[in-house]
Amino acid sequence: MRAPARPLSAAVSRWRDDPFSRGGWSLLRVGGTPATRAALGVPFGRVILAGEASHPDQAGMVHGAFEEGLRAARWCIGQEVRSVIVIGAGAAGIGAARALQDAGIHTVLLEARDRIGGRTWSVNLTPTDHAGNTPCVLELGGNWLQQGARNTLAPIAQAIGCRLVDTDFHDPLQLGSAPAGLDSATTEAVMGRLRGMAERATRERDLPLAGIVDALLASPAPFDRETVQYVVDAEVFLDTGAPLGELSARLGFEAGVGAGDRWIVEGYGAVLRSLLGDIDLRLNTAVAEITWSEHGASVRHATGTLQADAVIVTVPAAVLQDNSPRFVPELPSAQREALELMTVGRVEKAAMVFAKRWWPASSNGYIRIADGPGRISEWLDVSDALGVPAITAIFVGDWAAELWDGQGDAEVAARVADVLWRASGAVAGPSSS
Ligand SMILES: Cc1cc2nc3c(=O)[nH]c(=O)nc-3n(C[C@H](O)[C@H](O)[C@H](O)COP(=O)(O)OP(=O)(O)OC[C@H]3O[C@@H](n4cnc5c(N)ncnc54)[C@H](O)[C@@H]3O)c2cc1C
Incomplete structure (x- = not known):
């Protein structure tokens, strides 16, 4: 396999180590x-x-x-x-x-x-050798205007002329070790089962979410264990970045990512x-x-x-x-x-601009890459909206620690790009670097 593509410009977050944030949300x-x-x-x-x-x-x-x-x-x-x-x-x-x-x-x-x-941290990564002068603003923190019409910042963004782009989180391009053929109906069904179990188990008193997830993994039928694990990683772990043993089973599923989420081309x-x-x-x-x-x-x-x-x-x-x-x-x-x-939780982001788009296109720019249990990342390909080949990645928990800790920013970005490179190769094979 050829050497992975390297970004022309990149920036990475350090939310966990930053004394003014100490982590995600x-x-x-x-x-x-x-x-x-x-x-x-x-x-x-x-x-x-x-x-x-x-x-x-x-x-x-x-x-x-x-x-x-x-x-x-x-x-x-x-x-x-x-x-x-x-x-x-x-x-x-x-x-x-x-x-x-x-x-x-x-x-x-x-x-x-x-x-x-x-x-929120909008960084301008317009590469110096990029022919056009299109500002290339990418987010290292908060990215989406969530909760659709309920979002009070959306009208302000629109009033100043920002362009808002929809993301359908129910229709990701799933790469890496995602179970084959997983669709949004199955995801909903697994989450419904988990929510029901959590509700029943916590009627008397709250419990750690990890115990409920373990019980579902122990008897996953009619789903298989791999599907349950992936859905929990994608729908719960990716949305928290915290060990599930630390989270409330009653309220570990707070409002958040869902239908109607939009991102701001000009940035928060x-x-x-x-x-x-x-x-x-x-x-x-x-x-x-x-x-x-x-x-x-x-x-x-x-x-x-x-x-x-x-x-x-x-x-x-x-x-x-x-x-x-x-x-x-x-x-x-x-x-x-x-x-x-x-x-x-531990949540980190990398934002990267490349000379060309070598990763597979997804219908709405939203990609998830899994690399085994508890290792899941989320990607937003903003190339079409920005007119520059650019993508952001969010990593949580131990996978974030493994890629980030002890590394300089350029090395982190290179490691993150490698993840996308390997996953892209596994599906379609990058056309060229
Ligand atoms: C990686 C990541 C992705 C996210 N994605 C989304 C998303 O897509 N959509 C969404 O809606 N939300 C998202 N969030 C969450 C969202 O960004 C936060 O909930 C929100 O920005 C928090 O705003 P805040 O004003 O409460 O706190 P902050 O934005 O953290 O503001 C607090 C401020 O206080 C300052 N400060 C700290 N200590 C001191 C001090 N001693 N003296 C002076 N100043 C101090 C900090 O520097 C900071 O500027 C994401 C967060 C992260 C980290």
């Missing part, structure tokens, strides 16, 4: 419920936590985070405060700061990184940037400590201290679990208990 442990998420977002003193993790039914998604930012801003407005510090310039923080600024409240938005967007960055306007945004400003009371709060960062009538904290739950930033006095018990009922 928040997940409920055994015993966690929507009320757990709501409890995280209850104000204390003049502080309110808001972000994807505090949304009771749209957690783990960009628009859910945005809505939580708006909720936090409404609370501040209701308190008739004159000044607010918003910590974190992801979807929640930008949403909050926009609403506060529009309400005439003095607002400062503090962001630890040198960029906005948080766990364009949408969030359009909301910034005149907001006083301070990048490279990591908050170390928040001292709070019933009357206001002060916020300490590397080069100074700021005070305001209220503070909105949008840092990810996994970062709060790291005691970052530090709260003085400490977080109330309700918020600490809520954080204990949450976990986060």
Whole structure:
């Protein structure tokens, strides 16, 4: 076999090792419920936590985070405060700061990184030797506008002229070790069986999802074990990146990927940037400590201290679990208990641009590659929409660790490209490199 194709340009995420994300999105442990998420977002003193993790039914998604930012801003407005510090310039923080600024409240938005967007991260990978000057924006974090018409960011994206492209997750091109002939009806049937088993087993008390999956794998009929394993990997593990033993069987299946999901050709960055306007945004400003009371709060960062009538904290739950930033006095018990009922998965992405498309075309750009139990990856071929041969890949759990850990970015991208190369060869054979 010829040498695998190498990308002309590439970028990879480091969500797990990044101190400002610590992983993918928040997940409920055994015993966690929507009320757990709501409890995280209850104000204390003049502080309110808001972000994807505090949304009771749209957690783990960009628009859910945005809505939580708006909720936090409404609370501040209701308190008739004159000044607010918003910590974190992801979807929640930008949403909050926009609403506060529009309400005439003095607002400062503090962001630890040198960029906005948080766990959305749109990178422009236009190769220097690419003939056209088409911007080639690819996502290293949040990619899809999920939940169809329910998505509150979709109208904003459309209003600024973004192009939205549908993805039908029920119709992936399945490569690698996917069971032959697996269709969406079988997938639905396996998931229905798993959901039913989980519901029955957790009537009295919640249990780890792993036990329910093991029971289904032990007696999979009328399906075969290989099909059950693949469906669980594709529909549950790929959507969490966390060991199933850590997840609630009752609520391990939260709202998320489904029909009506669209991705933004210009990237989430364009949408969030359009909301910034005149907001006083301070990048490279990591908050170390928040001292709070019933009357206001002060916020300490590397080069100074700021005070305001209220503070909105949008840092990810996994970062709060790291005691970052530090709260003085400490977080109330309700918020600490809520954080204990949450976990986060290992999820990483690679974005790559090639000289030509050598992988097989799928009907809507959506590809899944499996490489045995627990090893599944998801790919979005954006070549047709962007007019440049480009693809993103998402890897979770141990497979992500194996490809990423101890490697530089270029090596990770090369290893990821090899996965696609091998899987493409197994199906159609890459035409040329
Ligand atoms: C790989 C991946 C794929 C995803 N895919 C999708 C998808 O397709 N669709 C979807 O809807 N969602 C997706 N998500 C989830 C979605 O990206 C997040 O739920 C959402 O972006 C979270 O927004 P947020 O504002 O709550 O948090 P964040 O975006 O994480 O924002 C928090 C901000 O706080 C900052 N911060 C942290 N600590 C400090 C500090 N001490 N001081 C100052 N600032 C600080 C961070 O730098 C960050 O900018 C994905 C996430 C990942 C990682």
